[in-house]
Amino acid sequence: MPSSHPEVSGRLWAIAVVTGSGAFMAMLDSTIANLALENIRYDLAAPLSRVQWVATGYLISLAVSLPLTGWLSRRFGDGRLWKASTLGFVLASVVCALAQTLTHLIVARCLQGLAAGLMVPAGQAVMASAADRRQLGRLMGSVGFAVALGPALGPAFGGVLIDAASWRWLFLINVPVGAVALIAAARLVTAGRTSSGARIDCRGLLLIGFGLPLLLYGAAEIGSGNIGTLSIASSGVGAVLTALFVFHAVQSQDPLIDVTLLLRSGFVAPVVTAGLTGAAMYGGLLLLPIFLQRSLG
Numbered sequence: 001m002p003s004s005h006p007e008v009s010g011r012l013w014a015i016a017v018v019t020g021s022g023a024f025m026a027m028l029d030s031t032i033a034n035l036a037l038e039n040i041r042y043d044l045a046a047p048l049s050r051v052q053w054v055a056t057g058y059l060i061s062l063a064v065s066l067p068l069t070g071w072l073s074r075r076f077g078d079g080r081l082w083k084a085s086t087l088g089f090v091l092a093s094v095v096c097a098l099a100q101t102l103t104h105l106i107v108a109r110c111l112q113g114l115a116a117g118l119m120v121p122a123g124q125a126v127m128a129s130a131a132d133r134r135q136l137g138r139l140m141g142s143v144g145f146a147v148a149l150g151p152a153l154g155p156a157f158g159g160v161l162i163d164a165a166s167w168r169w170l171f172l173i174n175v176p177v178g179a180v181a182l183i184a185a186a187r188l189v190t191a192g193r194t195s196s197g198a199r200i201d202c203r204g205l206l207l208i209g210f211g212l213p214l215l216l217y218g219a220a221e222i223g224s225g226n227i228g229t230l231s232i233a234s235s236g237v238g239a240v241l242t243a244l245f246v247f248h249a250v251q252s253q254d255p256l257i258d259v260t261l262l263l264r265s266g267f268v269a270p271v272v273t274a275g276l277t278g279a280a281m282y283g284g285l286l287l288l289p290i291f292l293q294r295s296l297g
Contacts, residue, residue, distance in 0.1 A: 011188065012127075012130060012131050012135065012139060013139075014184070014188055015126065015127060015130050015131075015188050015189065016127055016139045016142055016143055018181050018184045018185050018188055018189065019082065019123030019124070019126050019127055019143065019189070020123070020142065020143040020146045020147075021146075021177055021178075021180075021181045022082065022085075022086050022089070022119045022120070022123050022178070022181055023119070023120045023123055023124075023143055023146055023147045023150070024146040024147070024149070024150050025089065025116075025119075025150075025174050025177055025178065026062070026089070026116035026119055026120050026150070027120075027146075027147050027148075027149075027150025027151050027154075028150040028151070028153060028154050028157065029058065029093075029112060029116065029150075029154070029171075029174070030055075030058060030059060030062070030116075030150070030151050030154065031055075031150075031151045031152075031154030031155055031158075032154040032155070032157060032158040032170050033054050033055055033058075033109075033154075033158065033167070033170055034055055034154065034155055034158065035155050035158045035159045035162060036158060036162055036167035036170055037051050037052065037054060037055065039162060039166075039167045040054060040102070040105070040167055043167070044099075044100075044101060044102045044105070046102040049221075049225075049226060050102060050106075051102065052220070053106045053109075053220075054102075054105055054106060054109050055109075056216070056220060057106050057109050057110045057113065058109045058110065058112055058113040058116070059113065060110075060113065060212065060213055060216055061109075061110040061111070061112070061113025061114045061116075061117065061213075062113040062114070062116050062117040063117065063212065064113075064114070064117065064208070064209055064212060064213065065113070065114040065115075065116075065117030065118050066117040066118075066121065067205070067208070067256045067257050068117075068118065068200075068205070068256075069081070069117070069118050069121040069122055069125075071199070071200040072118065072122075073122060073125055073192070074194065074195045075194060075195065076192075076194060077191040077192030077193060077194045078122055078125040078126045078129055078192035078193075079126055079185075079189040079190045079191045079192040080191050080192060081118060081122040081192075082119060082122040082123050082125075082126050082185070082189060083182060083185055083189065084118075085115045085116075085118035085119040085122055086115070086119055086178055086181060086182055086185070087178075087182060088111070088114075088115035089112055089115035089116055089119055089174065089178060090174055090175055090178035090179065090182075092108050092109075092111040092112040092115055093112060093171040093172065093174040093175060093178070094171070094172070094175060095108040095111070096108040096109060096112065096168075096171035097168040097169070097171040097172045098168075120147070123143070124140070124143070125192075126189055126192065127139050127140065127143065129190075129192060129193075130190075158170050161173065199254060200256070201252060201254060201255055201256040203248055203252075204245055204248055204249055204252065204255055204256035204257070205256055207241050207242070207244050207245035207248060208241075208242065208245045208256065208257070210238075210241055211237075211238050211239075211240070211241025211242040211244070211245055212238065212242060213238070214234045214235075214237050214238030214241065215234070215235060215238025215239055215241075215242055216238070217231075217234050217238070218230075218231045218232065218233070218234030218235030218236070218238055219235055221234070222235065246259055
């Protein structure tokens with residue numbers, strides 16, 4: 001009698017390790033810079049209210065690029081998208097390490113986040129295409145472990161690198177990991193299927209692409225005590241654009257994000273739980289190191 005859980009081949013495990021390394025880098029970088037914010041503040045002579053965008057900008061950019069993954073995968077193929085986003089992530093990491101001003105560092109971190117938002121789901125799609133659905137549980141569980149471990153290890157790993165070298169090595173560490181993953185992917189990861197008829201919700205992309213960053217930027221500036229015309233205008237414009245995106249998504253036949261799923265109780269409960277968990281985890285991992293560093297010197 002055939003097993004209901006077929007054995008996972010060595011090739012599939014290798015694909016899981018390769019794509020999982022990308023997911024691990026992306027999640028590690030979501031928290032690895034948190035302990036370095038004070039060092040970056042001194043080194044680049046910038047106020048903490050601006051330096052915190054080194055961490056926040058990455059996460060916002062990641063969130064903005066995530067909805068694009070589906071269309072890009074259909075248009076160019078899962079494998080091509082994963083390789084391109086991984087290469088972009090590695091190059092952005094190098095730019096982060098070479099940054100001489102805070103503005104350059106924040107821009108590079110945003111580019112990192114955009115690449116990370118594509119790299120993680122594209123890697124999952126590569127595995128889903130390569131494996132039998134009965135094998136996916138074991139494979140996704142292994143990659144999920146790497147994704148969950150990344151943010152937890154980020155501050156500890158970052159602290160070791162800061163003590164041993166400098167904050168710039170927090171980003172350079174991605175280069176050898178990404179290079180090995182890309183070399184291995186050349187033989188293991190295929191281009192994937194494409195669809196020339198794939199369409200994208202351009203209006204929705206523009207609304208959420210500008211609305212969410214503006215809303216979060218204004219809210220962060222107001223929360224930091226920088227209440228002024230720019231922060232209030234950013235919050236207001238961002239809120240309007242985000243609301244228009246929700247209205248557009250409800251009316252659209254092929255929206256960028258299907259917000260009507262939030263009307264289902266079985267869907268909204270885990271989404272809210274995941275959102276609150278993420279807010280508590282990432283907020284704590286950002287604020288607690290800063291508090292301890294400033295309190296204990």
